[in-house]
Amino acid sequence: MVGAGKIKQNANVLDKPLGKGKQEVSLSAFAFLFSELVQYNQTQVDHISELETRLEDAGYAVGARVLDLLCHREKGNRRETRLLGILSFVHSTVWKVLFGKVADSLEKGTEHEDEYMISEKELLVNKFISIPKDMGTFHCGAFVSGIVRGVLDNAGFPAVVTAHFVPVEGQQRPRTTILIKFAEEVLQREARLG
Amino acid sequence: MPPAAPRSGEAIFSSVERVNAELFTLTYGAIVRQLLTDLEEVEEVNKQLDQMGYNIGIRLIDEFLAKSNVSRCADFKETAEMIAKIGFKMFLGVSASVVNWDADGSCCSIVLEDNPLVDFVELPDTCQGLFYCNILSGVIRGALEMVAMKTEVTWIRDMLRGDDAYELQVKLLKQIPEEYPYKDDE
Numbered sequence: 001m002v003g004a005g006k007i008k009q010n011a012n013v014l015d016k017p018l019g020k021g022k023q024e025v026s027l028s029a030f031a032f033l034f035s036e037l038v039q040y041n042q043t044q045v046d047h048i049s050e051l052e053t054r055l056e057d058a059g060y061a062v063g064a065r066v067l068d069l070l071c072h073r074e075k076g077n078r079r080e081t082r083l084l085g086i087l088s089f090v091h092s093t094v095w096k097v098l099f100g101k102v103a104d105s106l107e108k109g110t111e112h113e114d115e116y117m118i119s120e121k122e123l124l125v126n127k128f129i130s131i132p133k134d135m136g137t138f139h140c141g142a143f144v145s146g147i148v149r150g151v152l153d154n155a156g157f158p159a160v161v162t163a164h165f166v167p168v169e170g171q172q173r174p175r176t177t178i179l180i181k182f183a184e185e186v187l188q189r190e191a192r193l194g
Numbered sequence: 195m196p197p198a199a200p201r202s203g204e205a206i207f208s209s210v211e212r213v214n215a216e217l218f219t220l221t222y223g224a225i226v227r228q229l230l231t232d233l234e235e236v237e238e239v240n241k242q243l244d245q246m247g248y249n250i251g252i253r254l255i256d257e258f259l260a261k262s263n264v265s266r267c268a269d270f271k272e273t274a275e276m277i278a279k280i281g282f283k284m285f286l287g288v289s290a291s292v293v294n295w296d297a298d299g300s301c302c303s304i305v306l307e308d309n310p311l312v313d314f315v316e317l318p319d320t321c322q323g324l325f326y327c328n329i330l331s332g333v334i335r336g337a338l339e340m341v342a343m344k345t346e347v348t349w350i351r352d353m354l355r356g357d358d359a360y361e362l363q364v365k366l367l368k369q370i371p372e373e374y375p376y377k378d379d380e
Contacts (some may be wrong), residue, residue: 030213037225
């Protein structure tokens with residue numbers, strides 16, 4: 001029992017020192033946890049699209065926290081305000097911390113001005129996942145696209161973010177592309193800033 | 195040939211693929227938050243976390259046995275040591291110790307020195323009844339059930355609740371005798 005005179009440890013999370021973030025857990029621990037996240041959410045939905053939305057929401061919550069954490073730790077409390085700045089922050093800093101590597105590529109869409117793509121040959125969350133046939137286009141990357149959206153949105157760059165499989169010639173596994181479509185206001189502001 | 199000695203938790207941990215602990219922590223946080231929103235009752239969340247842990251435990255034991263060279267434990271004391279010294283290290287990279295044995299060796303406490311699930315976490319007043327790390331107790335229960343031990347795992351101390359450590363009490367309820375026909379070759 002907690003005695004009356006006992007000091008409550010770490011009563012405030014903000015009083016605790018911020019770790020350097022170099023700690024690791026085994027990949028299987030994460031994979032087990034992630035698979036429970038997917039399975040639990042499967043019990044809560046009727047349609048695959050709802051499942052993706054729920055995974056994305058879970059990712060969004062992670063992204064919002066990652067933005068705060070990394071701006072504080074890696075960028076001396078500064079946050080990117082320009083489009084390319086925040087995109088490269090996601091592609092390099094966020095990816096490196098979360099997945100241990102910089103994302104494979106960051107490209108601008110050729111057809112639309114407001115579209116950008118982050119591609120990854122083998123996304124961490126897909127590593128142990130195989131999609132049953134009856135689940136069609138379901139993509140666990142929804143969790144990662146949620147993280148990206150969480151980072152962007154909280155940094156002031158609202159966007160629609162989706163994850164897609166893109167088949168690669170000569171390779172068995174398709175790569176994953178995270179498609180980012182920025183809101184109109186973001187592009188207008190960017191144009192104004194010149 | 196004598197059976198190979200169990201590998202140390204450190205050796206296994208350094209040889210497996212690893213991910214950043216913050217991704218793990220934040221993902222777990224997202225799960226807990228989702229459960230709180232969906233289920234509303236803190237008690238229900240505790241139950242669901244335990245169930246998820248159980249689901250993980252019954253699968254995780256395979257990897258544990260495959261990678262650790264641990265064979266049948268002589269007694270429950272050895273079992274508890276294996277969980278603390280090898281299990282926690284190989285999956286979460288943290289050390290744990292076993293203390294507070296009862297007289298007949300069927301109940302002990304596992305004390306975590308470090309707990310990667312709780313970084314960045316503070317329990318709000320509305321969640322005081324929440325056992326935030328309840329997934330861990332489920333994992334232990336599930337894993338032990340797969341090696342024929344029925345256990346009851348409860349939180350004794352929780353730093354999120356103001357205690358000075360994380361302490362899990364593991365109580366051996368009964369050993370399930372293997373029943374004929376053995377299911378080995380199914």
